[in-house]
Structures are given as C-alpha cells and as structure tokens.
Amino acid sequence: MQGLAAAERDSTTTPSLRRRLWLWRRGFLSQSDAVYDLEESTYESYVSDYQRYVRTKRINGTWSVALSNKLLFHRVLQPFDERRMTVYGMLRDGTYHSVDSRTPHREVTDGGAASAPAEGRHEPASETANAAQRVVSRLEDEGRLVLKWAHGGGGNNVFLCTDTDDGYRVNDDHYTGAEFRSLVAGLEEYLVCAFVEQGSFATARYPETPNTLRIITMYDDVENEPFIAAAIHRIGTTESAPLDNFTQGGLSASIDLETGELGPGAQPSTDGRVEWHTTHPDTGTPVDGELIPGWERIRAQLLEMADACSFVPYIGWDVIVTGSDGEFRVIEANSYPGLKSIQVHGPLLADERVRRFYERTGVC
Known part of the structure; x- marks a missing residue:
C-alpha cells in the first residue's frame, strides 16, 4: 500500500477529485486513467494497480x-548459459568478488558466427579491497560495462558505463577518473556485468x-x-x-x-x-x-x-x-512486473487463460 500511495503522490496526472475517488475505489491510480480505457463497463478487465502492487507480489x-536477487537468478539460469549475460563480479563491503570472470561467453552475432571471448584480464576468484580499480581495469578492457544493483527492478539503480578518451561516461554524465572511482567505491551489492550488444x-x-x-x-x-x-x-x-x-x-x-x-x-x-x-x-x-x-x-x-x-x-x-x-x-x-506498458495495448484479463491464472493465484 505504501508503494501505491507513493505512486499516486508522484503522479503528474491530475483528474478531478470525483474521478480520483472513482479510480481509487476500484484500485487504480490517477496515472492509469490516462493509459487505460477505464469505464464502469471496462475496468474489471484490467489488472488494477492495487492488484499489481499488492497481490501479484504474493504469487511467487x-x-x-x-x-529479485539478480545474482541468485543468474545462478538459476546456469543450465541456459548461452542465454545469460556475463556477470564479472559483485561489489560488497568495499570489496570486489569475482562471479564468472574466468569463463567469458562466446556471443553469436548477426552474421551467425560465434565470436571469440573479448581479450581481457584474467581475474582471480579471491576478493580484493581495491574494488574501484578492478572495475576500472575491466571497463578499460571491455570499453563498456553495466553496474546494476543486485536487488529490485524497474530500471532504477542501473549505470551504463563507457570508457572515453577523457574519462568515463556513466549514463549521460561525464566522470573524471577520480569521480568514477568514487562512484564505484560507494556502490553496495552491485553486479559488474558485461554490456550486451543488441542486434541490428x-x-x-x-x-x-x-x-x-x-x-x-x-x-x-x-x-x-x-x-x-x-x-x-x-x-x-x-x-x-x-x-x-x-x-x-x-x-x-x-x-x-x-x-x-x-x-x-x-x-x-x-x-x-x-x-x-x-x-x-x-x-x-x-x-x-x-x-x-x-x-x-x-x-x-x-x-x-x-x-x-x-x-x-x-x-x-x-x-x-x-x-x-x-x-x-x-x-x-x-x-511482479509493471503492467502499464503491457495493458496500454489492452486489458490482460480479457484473455481467459490469463484471468484463470490470476484467479487461481488470488490476484482477482
């Protein structure tokens, strides 16, 4: 419920008080009114914000x-190694812990050939207190890295890092060497991941x-x-x-x-x-x-x-x-994935198999 209240508070959509109360009683936030076709005859076909924030959390x-633990999920997918992204290490308590740096992937490119692993530094399995330097060395080897918090989702707490001629770029911001090392040193339980090159x-x-x-x-x-x-x-x-x-x-x-x-x-x-x-x-x-x-x-x-x-x-x-x-x-x-980007194309509960799943799991 706290997540619901925070989302409503941060909403940039401002329907009338009467409309907002209508939405709230049916489990929807003001933002959903702008995205979905919510009427008395249609709203029950949508998974509401209440159902998504509160009830879908319980399904698993x-x-x-x-x-939710990205490192654990990486291990769960080990039988499908060619479908996982490479996780070089994790930053925790000021130290760098290697994950699978010893076994770089061979990527299949648009041309259909398997490319050789990128030439890079062989990282020992033991941890080191000089975490920032380990990340800098890996970034200079690879050219690009992704640093992501090991917990949570929604695209928050993700840093896309690029090695440049005059320092580093993190998301859209420029960092000097000292600034980048300071950023890395302050990260707790972040994964150091290979940048996945998308196809054409x-x-x-x-x-x-x-x-x-x-x-x-x-x-x-x-x-x-x-x-x-x-x-x-x-x-x-x-x-x-x-x-x-x-x-x-x-x-x-x-x-x-x-x-x-x-x-x-x-x-x-x-x-x-x-x-x-x-x-x-x-x-x-x-x-x-x-x-x-x-x-x-x-x-x-x-x-x-x-x-x-x-x-x-x-x-x-x-x-x-x-x-x-x-x-x-x-x-x-x-x-419990967000559903606005899904249901903007139509209500999920209009599909009978989907509705049965949500009914059996106590969502609706």
Whole structure:
C-alpha cells in the first residue's frame, strides 16, 4: 500500500477529485486513467494497480527471491548459459568478488558466427579491497560495462558505463577518473556485468539505448505447462535515454504472440496521455508491422526456460535480441512486473487463460 500511495503522490496526472475517488475505489491510480480505457463497463478487465502492487507480489511466494536477487537468478539460469549475460563480479563491503570472470561467453552475432571471448584480464576468484580499480581495469578492457544493483527492478539503480578518451561516461554524465572511482567505491551489492550488444534490428529502431523485449510468462498448473501471457518491445527515445523505460518516455509496441509482428508504439506524453507512433518519433524507423527476427525460436526457448523455473510461476523476462535468427540474452527477470506498458495495448484479463491464472493465484 505504501508503494501505491507513493505512486499516486508522484503522479503528474491530475483528474478531478470525483474521478480520483472513482479510480481509487476500484484500485487504480490517477496515472492509469490516462493509459487505460477505464469505464464502469471496462475496468474489471484490467489488472488494477492495487492488484499489481499488492497481490501479484504474493504469487511467487518465498521463491520471488529467485528473481529479485539478480545474482541468485543468474545462478538459476546456469543450465541456459548461452542465454545469460556475463556477470564479472559483485561489489560488497568495499570489496570486489569475482562471479564468472574466468569463463567469458562466446556471443553469436548477426552474421551467425560465434565470436571469440573479448581479450581481457584474467581475474582471480579471491576478493580484493581495491574494488574501484578492478572495475576500472575491466571497463578499460571491455570499453563498456553495466553496474546494476543486485536487488529490485524497474530500471532504477542501473549505470551504463563507457570508457572515453577523457574519462568515463556513466549514463549521460561525464566522470573524471577520480569521480568514477568514487562512484564505484560507494556502490553496495552491485553486479559488474558485461554490456550486451543488441542486434541490428533493435539498433535500427533506436541506437542510443538497449531496446528490450518484456515477456510475461505464467505457469498453468492445470495443463502443467508455461505460457506467454503478453509480450512487448520496449524502444528507447530521447526522453527515456539511456534506458528504454515506458514510464520515462520510451515506446511500448505490442508483439503478436504467434507471428512476432509489432504493433504501433505507445508513448506517455508530458500530460500523462498516450501518443501512438507507427514510426519511431526520433529516428523515423518503422515500428508498426515490423517482425521480431527469430521470434519463434525466442518464444520456444523462453518457454523452455520458464518450464525449468516452474517453481516460480510468474515471471517478467527482459530480453535483448542479439542476432537475426532468434539469438538473445536475458538481462533481468521480475517477480511482479509493471503492467502499464503491457495493458496500454489492452486489458490482460480479457484473455481467459490469463484471468484463470490470476484467479487461481488470488490476484482477482
């Protein structure tokens, strides 16, 4: 409930008091009024903000930690090593702890060939107190790194780091060497991760951000199989950069679950309303009608992964497409994913299988 109240307090949408009370009694925030088609005859088809913030949190029970702890999730996905992002180490208590720096991945590129691991420093498994220097050395070897907090989601507490000629760039800010070391020294329980290079399809939409697929899987305990409830392609813009978050101004394009075809991109405007784009508003690249490359392979592999994680029945996967024939990496997973970027394309509960899942898990 605290999360709900904080979200309402920070909302830039200001409906009338009467409308706000109507929304609140039905479990919705003011921001949802601008995104969803909420009327007396339609609101029950949407997963409400109350249901999302309070009830979906409970679906995975104690096993939600398998997703909320990013290092643990990295270990859970070990059988699917080629689909994981590389985690070099973790920063904790002022020290650097190596994770899988000894076994760099071979990435499959758009051309279909497996590239050799990047030449870099062989890191010992033991920890060192000079954590900042270890990160600097790795960044200078790789050129780019991602530092992300080991807990929580939503795109917060993520630093995209780039080695430059005159220092370092962190997200959109310039850092001197001393400033960057000071930043790293102050990070607690952050993972030091390889930057996942997206394929040409995602780069063509908007090259300045990683552009991810958000795919929600649910486990049907009647049919004893996972299924995909919804999928979108999140695409960054000048407003959302350096990330692709919908709530920060990025695009959300629906994905046809059978064909992988994109719909038009939805984008929240400054007044909280939604604008729709058939082409990218900054690059002019087509969005509506484009096909996710290798979608059938992505869908099949992700369902296999969800099946292996059947003890975690509700997962919001964040995926970067790295090639042209279904190659991808999972960069994160969420135990109770945000739904505005999903339901802007239509209410989830209109799908009977999705509704049954939420009913069986006590969400609605």
